[in-house]
Amino acid sequence: MGTLVDARNIRGVYYTGGKDVVAVDDVSVKIEEGEVLGLAGESGSGKTTLGSIISLIARPPLHVEQGSLEIDGKVQELGGDAKVPRTWRGAVVSMLPQGAMNSISPTKRIRHLVYDVMRSHDRKVSKDEALDRARERITTLGLPARVLDAYPHQLSGGMKQRTVTIISTLLNPRLLVADEPTSALDVSSQKILIEMLLEMLEKKIMSGVIFITHDLPVLRTVATNIAVMYEGRVVERGPTERMVDDPQHPYTQALMSSVLAPEPKYRKIRIEGMSSFDRSLFDAPAVIHR
Amino acid sequence: MSAIFAAEHITKTFGRGRRQVQAVKDVSFTLAEGQVTTIVGESGSGKSTIARLVLGLMPVTSGKMIFQGKDVTHLKGRARAEYWRDVQAVFQDPFSSFNQFFTVGTLLSRSMRLVGGHVGRQRLAESLGYVGMDLSVLGRYPHQLSGGQRQRVMIARALMMRPKLLIADEATSMLDASLRVNILNVLTDLRDELGMTILFITHDIGQACYLADRVLVMEHGVMVEQGRTDQVIFNPQHEYTKRLLADVPKLHEALELEELHEIVEPS
């Protein structure tokens, strides 16, 4: 299994007309074919910003000052004034933003979203072609074709999220960046979504996934590897089981220990949470497991 | 352990005619004094509606609520203001619960005025102390505080009246996991040190496990199971509770996933 995406030395800064905010500070990540990389962290860690930079949709006030992306052997510079080929977005790397399922137009049926996505890439695609492809994809992945004719409010949260996930991968992108895809879902819908994502990987609809979330238990089930971000840097990265059972970096350790679960041990102990920005955690050197 | 609050056959219906929605259907429960009771449910289960009904911010469609032996089902005006000396709440969104034009001091001054005079000022310092803050925060605006800090101020606000019952409606849901625990610890301390009764509403059964003495499980407006935490979580009886526990992702153990079924459309 080769390297799918190699993102190097990414630096992303928000120009806010006051103080500039460094959201992503010299981050490098690599994703292999068939891998689900869990990008974990809390608010302000920079994980969403990193995700939007890698999916090539960074827009002002976010500026990519430096960084490069290598996909299938082709290197694309991201920093400064570099121009990213329009065809890459959606087709090579596709982003499923946080809250996407609640952001689609409520007055149009789902199939209009399908047209928009297909047409944005190839204006010559006919509506019928687009619809056929979507229909086939949807039924293969366990949803009834009638969702295409529905309005967003007629679908449950879980179905909406699955539909939107499928549509964002209609162009068979090499990499899917999903930002908090399970956060607004019920526990049962979360499980179904995870099953669907893994099935999509197996069918090679996409070849890799970056799964951004603050919800660590979800990553235990879905991710192959986990990278933990804190204040714009990756502090630790490694295989999932290693990360949750034996974290090395003090921040990762603190993070893992504040996860609550319905287990007997949590009835008896008292966990101390973290306070805001802890300098010692920030300064501890990053740990990368091979 | 006596019951400080009892809800009997509460029903809440929204809308009229054919498009009615029953958010809460014939729910009955009691809150034992000095204990933390948690209502666990997913979205649409009716748990937040119950919070508003208990608070009296919304009228019940039918049923009865009893607080300290008195019927509090249909309170208005002065009686409701009195009720709010004994029953207070913290809500989910620490940002929208705050009037963004108020400083912390302004927010708390309303409650302080209700308590009155010298006692009010004392309570202010004490309440802030309980949540681990001091008077220096009084001059700050909400946008100068983090989510966790705002939520703690909100708890301090609720404590100003020294309520007997505190309702925390998804009070930790919008906070990062590492800060969540701090708030849960504050609530635990309130129970242990002040003997406060707490009704904690959440969708996260892990938090219920950490915090609660009793757990009530709701599904689509119906209370499907209730009992001591150890019993409900480690020996669930109802199908829904069992499924809920099975589907919750756990940190040290991957979920058992199933194969997707391909839908075959009749052509």
Add this chain to the structure above:
Amino acid sequence: MSLRGLPPRFWVSATLVGFIVLVAVIGPFIVQTDPNATVGGLYDRPRCCGALLLGTDNEGQSVLANLVYGTRTSLIVGLIAGAIATVIGLLVGLVGGYRGGWIDDVLTAITNVGLAIPAIVVIILVSVSLPKRNIYTLALVIGLTAWFWVARAVRAQSSSVRTREHIDVARLSGAGFWSILARDVLPYLLSYVVMAFVLQVSGAILFESTLSMLGLGPGNATSLGTMLYWAIAWGSVRTGAWWAFVPPTLMLTLIVFALLLLQSSLNEVFNPRLRRGPAARKKAVTPGAPSEAPLVVGEPTPVGAAGMLETPTSTGREQR
């Protein structure tokens, strides 16, 4: 509230409004001529300099002096009428929108009836039957017929603020009805109210001019509208004495234009997030917007002043 990145519209209109106010306030001291004094003959041509800069009107009075005093009158009427309309509309809208129930129904019914009646007809009828017509009675009449629109707009905003959580917190803290309205609802509407006020002022100035042009203006003061009345009645248009009607027309147009422009730029003043700084304006709009993942959505527009805070990295979850 920072002043960076405000659109040029704001600065242009603010300058214009400032200029007009200056004319109205210190103009009379600079011009130093009594508008009612005869300084020349019938429709004397403009001559440099001083009182005859814009010639004379039908009574041999200085057009320049009348223009300056007229601007002052029009502005006073506009401000008073605008204030009356805004305050009444604000109260009605606030109470109705927040309270709901039958009070809201009654107030809305009154508002709707008021909106349906053509204001100009009412104003004319009332003005005709007024025993004394001076700028204050006129301002009152105009204000009393203009508040309906403000009430409707404010009511919609007020009833949406009512559902916000900080209102529940206020109730639980023991705040009373008026305290909640004044401190928890009104501040969130303030930017809206300011914009409505600006519109009301410009509308009132136009109303007053209309009344004056119909001969129903203030009996004791010159306004831009009365200047036009006399200009038309005494045939300045026919005889080509442009200096009698062009200056007041231009001044009226300038005032209304400046106020409307100001109002349209206020949205960006109150919502810093809507401002697009000079850098963004230089870049051309990216073509093929659909290619940027149709699932990416733009900023929701905040209500009133609620959008005053900027957090570049927040996506709904709180910072530490």
